[in-house]
Amino acid sequence: MEVRLAERLAELRGEHGWSLDELAERSGVSRSTLSRLERGEISPTAAVLGRLGAAYGRTTSRLLAEVEAEPPQVVRAGEQRVWRDDETGFARRSVSPPHPGLRGELVEGTLRPGADIAYDTPPVPGLEQHIWVLDGSVEITANGQAHELRAGDCLRFRLWGSSRFRCPGPEPARYVLAVVLP
Incomplete structure (x- = not known):
């Protein structure tokens, strides 16, 4: 998958005609x-x-989905793609992969204690x-407003600005993220 992702990132830049x-x-990512x-x-x-998703007007899920085959209607638990960022302590399971004909998707996120991830801009305003x-x-901080959430709590918003996800610990945080494109 990492090889296909690298190839797709190069293709996207070429499609946009950007150096x-x-x-x-x-994107704010070094050359x-x-x-x-x-x-x-x-x-x-x-x-x-x-950041790359924001530059290309895509969610992270959509970027990752573009390097996968057409998703089936049913995605068994053992077949759900998991992407890990060991540097930040974030794991992301694509529960219902995005599809070009659909506007929504479900993602399971897991943050280890102390994990802190900040996004400068939304992938899609x-x-x-x-x-x-x-x-x-x-x-979770979204559009400049901070929220402390515990098990069972639900936060909903439209993202226009920066966002941040932080796990204060002492145990990992696990959540479901439902994403709906405008």
């Missing part, structure tokens, strides 16, 4: 990092994928999100 310098300016990502030398972090915490607690 590495242009994409670096639009050298972009070059290494497109050659498959390194894997992107969650934050970098978020006005993106609707519903976050239901299953285990632990998570601090």
Whole structure:
């Protein structure tokens, strides 16, 4: 999957007619990092994928889905793709993978204690999100407003600005994220 992701990132830049310098300016990701990502030398972090998604007008899920085959109607638990960012302590399970003909998807997120992920901009302005915490607690800041959520709590919003997910611990936080494109 990482090889296909590297190839797709290079294709997207080509489709937009952008140089590495242009994409670096639009995404806030250094030119050298972009070059290494497109050659498959390194894997992107969650934050970098978020910045690239924003530059291309795509959610992280959609970017990842573009490198997978057409998703089936039923996705068995053992077949759900899990992507990990070991640097930030974030794991993301694509419970219902995005599909070009659908506007919504479900993602299970897990943050280890101390994990802290910040996104400068939404991948798609006005993106609707519903976050239901299953285990632990998570601090979510969306559009400049901070929320402390515990198991059973649900937060919903449309994302126009930056966002941040932080797990204060002492146990991991696990949540369901429902994403609906505008």
